[in-house]
Amino acid sequence: MKYSQMDRQRLLDELIQLLSIDTHFENIPGMTAGIDFYESLLAETGLAIERRQVAGRAPFLIARSPDFDKAKPSVLLSGHIETILPADTDRILIQKDRLTGSGTQDMKGGLMVIIALLRELAAAGEMKNVTVAVSTEEEQGPRNRYKHVLEELARDQDFIMVFESTLDGIDSPAARDRSVVRSRKGLAYVDLTITADGGHSGVLGRKEQRKSAILKAAELITTLEEKVADYSSGTTVNTGQITAGSGFAVLAEHADLKIDIRYIFDYERERVLAWIEKQVEAINNEDGFGASFSVGLDFPPLQPSQATGAFLDVVASVARDQDRTLHIEDRGGGSEANLFSRANPDAAVLDGFGVRGDLQHTSQEYMLTESLFDAAEFATAVVRFLLD
Incomplete structure (x- = not known):
């Protein structure tokens, strides 16, 4: 899947705009503004959009494809919009092969991978059986006020893809390597x-x-x-x-x-x-x-299930088709994948479909710019394989 220069620039510009919105986890108006902007991107792909609201908190965003084929599995694409550090527009810079700024790696970069994936499916007339979940509480961990929404969404899904960053625990990976996370503590x-x-x-x-x-x-x-x-x-x-x-x-x-x-x-x-x-x-x-x-x-921990093993086989097949090395990670930190897995043990849950970067939760956080398009190519192929 090749992106034109125009498409690449558009995606980067939208990511920079999203990074410029201060969605620090204590900034309720800022997170709401971030949800507003991201909703406008989702709306362009033809998804039906719904908001859930807990009093005093920023909204949780759900988007569903109008078409559903009962003969095909359901796929949930999950990300979060809040960041640990406030946005600092002076640090949002493209330097050689990197884009720096709060949320680049964790995980606004991953959110834009989802947008690229959805645009590709919509353009090809393949938008079906897909749900998108955008949280404003992931960084709260066990305090997540939208745990009930995550659990509700998980119960209806066959496959759940979480777009946290890739290759976090892999030493010296090659440029096109990918990793997926099968377990978290x-x-x-x-x-x-x-x-x-x-x-x-x-x-x-x-x-x-x-x-x-x-x-x-x-x-x-x-x-x-x-x-x-x-x-x-x-x-x-x-x-x-x-x-x-x-x-x-x-x-x-x-x-x-x-x-x-x-x-x-x-x-x-x-x-x-x-x-x-x-x-x-x-x-x-x-x-x-x-x-x-x-x-x-x-x-709760994210523990691999029998369904996860079958999902890993699918992801490995896509990696081979794209001439990639796939690394399997077991990470210590939690994500909303943990909650999805506990709510629906029969679902196949994998994490790590996002961008590649480093130094998350610090003022030096960055992502590799090319990994935005690379991750979109990989994740789109995985979804197509599941829905084929």
Whole structure:
């Protein structure tokens, strides 16, 4: 699939316009403006457009092809419009083979891949059985207020393609290489509080007198890393924040810990939580100490299914036809692919159909300009294969 210079320039100009809209995840008016602009691009392809709205949040955009052939599978194309950093128009630059700016890699570049794909299908009269989902909450992770919409959409789909960036975890790939993501880790946030009798550090001179919540927290944190995390199973346990103590020369009466558990398998999540529960019980039985914990936000893993395996075969076939090397990735960070997979375990869900770039979530974020057209060529061929 070859793009004329006019089509290439149009797509780049539209991407730059989208990048110029500040869709930082806390900027509700900005995200709404971004949705307005993207909706105008979708409307040109003849899709039927619907918005869902949660009070106080930017809208979620759904677009469906009017034609549906019951003999063919359904395909969902998914992306998100919000960014971690605000837009900085001074940083939106084309430099040699790169386009820099907040959202280039994650994932406004991927959104424009979807537009290129849809235009190709529409021009060829092949627009059928396609749904597009554009989220304004993906970067919220487990706090996603549109989780119910994602779950609803997933239940009706046979194939789900998520347009996060490609080749993130691949060293030195060739120019036309592609990757797809078959699995992502789940995430559980734990809030854990330890209390202790405390006291004056200068007065309490015997070891058995010194009840410090900080010392108890340190013991627990060290054990979490050394004995509970299981790197061979892909399970990590991170204590990301500690709030403890009341002042200098005072044995701490409290320590509040924020812990995140990342896991591939649900049974690993249960193992770690069971260990934490057992430790809390032991601390409560220890003289001069107390403890409690709660599981806050929870995000399921994306786990490959039998349907995913068949989908991988399709994608691999397309890669061979286009003389590409296809890499299969298992990533640690989550995406809305996790939620799709949990809502419909029978759906074939793959991620990584977007552009190629680096340094996402930083002020130096960029994408390789040519990867916009390369990704569109690849994703369009995949959709055509599915609907043929």
